[in-house]
Amino acid sequence: MKLGFDNDKYLSLQSEQILKRIRTFGGKLYLEFGGKLFDDHHASRVLPGFKPDSKLQMLLKLKDQAEIVIAINANDIESSKVRGDLGITYDTDVLRLIDAFRGVGLYVGSVAITHYEGQAAADAFKKKLELLGVKVFRLYLIPDYPSNVKKIVSDEGYGRNEYIETERSLVIVTAPGPGSGKMAVCLSQLYHEHKRGVEAGYAKFETFPIWNLPLNHPVNLAYEAATADLNDVNMIDPYHLEAYGVTTVNYNRDVEIFPVLNAMFERIQGVSPYKSPTDMGVNMAGYCIMDDEVCREASRQEIIRRYYNTMCALKRGDAEQSAVSKIELLMSKAGVTSEDRPVVAAALGVEERTGAPGAAIQLPDGTIVTGKTSSLLGCTAGMLLNALKALGGVNQELDLLSKVVIEPLQDLKVNYLGSRNPRLHTDEILQALSICAATNPLAKLALEQLKKLRGCEAHSSVILSRVDERTLRKLGINLTCEPKHEGQNLYHR
Secondary structure, eight states, rough: OOOOBOOOHHHHHHHHHHHHHHHTSSOOEEEOOOSSSOHHHHHHHHHHTTOTTTTHHHHTTTTTTTEEEEEEEEHHHTTTTTTTTTTBBBHHHHHHHHHHHHTOOOEEEEEEEEEESHHHHHHHHHHHHTTTTOOOOEOOOOOOOOOOHHSSSSTTTGGGSSOOOOSSSSSEEEOOOSSOOOOHHHHHHHHHHHTTTOOOEEEOOOOOOOTTOOTTTTHHHHHHTTGGEEEEEEEEEEEEEHHOOOOEEEEEEHHHHHHHHHHHHHHHSSOOOSSSHHHBBBOOGGGGGGGGGHHHHHHHHHHHHHHHHHHHHHTTSSSSSHHHHHHHHHHHHTOGGGGGOOOHHHHHHHHHHHHEEEEEEEESSSSSEEEEEOOBBOHHHHHHHHHHHHHOOTTTTTTOOOOHHHHHHHHHHIIIOSSOOOSSSHHHHHHHHHHHTTTTTHHHHHHHHHHGGOEEEEESSSOOOOHHHHHHHHHEEEEEEOOOOOOSOOOOO
């Protein structure tokens, strides 16, 4: 659990850089915010020391100047697109984001529905938001976007979009996920602001790839692994190299679109403020790495995790073989194999010995604790109990859970809730443990160890149920699974 990233330095440098960019553009900046504002666990895994809410904390330093516009693609509303990490639709996530931003004191100005073509679901969502008191603006699909710059930057293109009324000097444009049209919102607003005689600028905040790290640095390779399904590719920014003679890293979509963006800036403002895609960014993360080797190793492990997660997604029919093949290539570049994840061999060893699913977790001191499948517990529930005992110094042979608590839970599951399997999931085990902790000091001691599991690595020899996955992830455990189901059924809950 070594630290490799200076989070306090990052908060200071990043907020200073954004304020500097606001001043550069005469007092108003549209900042396209890529990645996750909340719960950026990818960044915290590959940059140990980066806190999952770091970007949010940075914005809170600027909250008196900032307002937020949330962009959502009308087609994603129509198709009920789901966030893979949260399991909720994009439109539901907009509501979650509004609540979350407001809850910490950030001002949400409006929601922008992009790619609008009169979709019925988008109209219904607009009406719902307006009934909730949220302002909604529509940005229309522009034919030949982004190639026909002349049409895009005209009254028939951006001019047709509804002008988003903003009040503050820093407008953060964020979204539930990729493909939501954040950049289009920013550029459309630049067009409208210029027409109104308002000086405004655009910048982009993407944490990855980190522009001032080498192209094949494991941190940047881990970003490629994380976006394997989008087919993003890290590359040297040729425009920055030509303009300044300095090698920087960007990704293919920004490099490919830059000539078009440049032409749009020139058409909107008469001159482009940028000479390269790297110029557009305001990311200072690379300056805050304080132990490069710690970040390299953390990123290598992240690539392996992405490999297992993508293999499981392929097994469930939620990914393509091309994504797996790409991550295999990245593993080769990073010099790692799946065998470089210690908990894998331990979990498979349990299954080999018992003939049933096994699980393993690596504790903060490097100790590996395993769990097996029994008539009472699933393998991850057993692993969790054994880990808590080990962390609390409790004898592994002692039973922490009373039959008085366990048997009614099993009776409820099987006889009232219709479950065929009496084995308890991880969330049920934690509930049982918390009940037992009221009268059993050792159970209380074990329960108090839960916070020590955050950041631990775990592996299961089979794909887990969604409830087990969610519980372990809520505990902050970095989970991977073998890409196979426990049984031969076609339907898996």
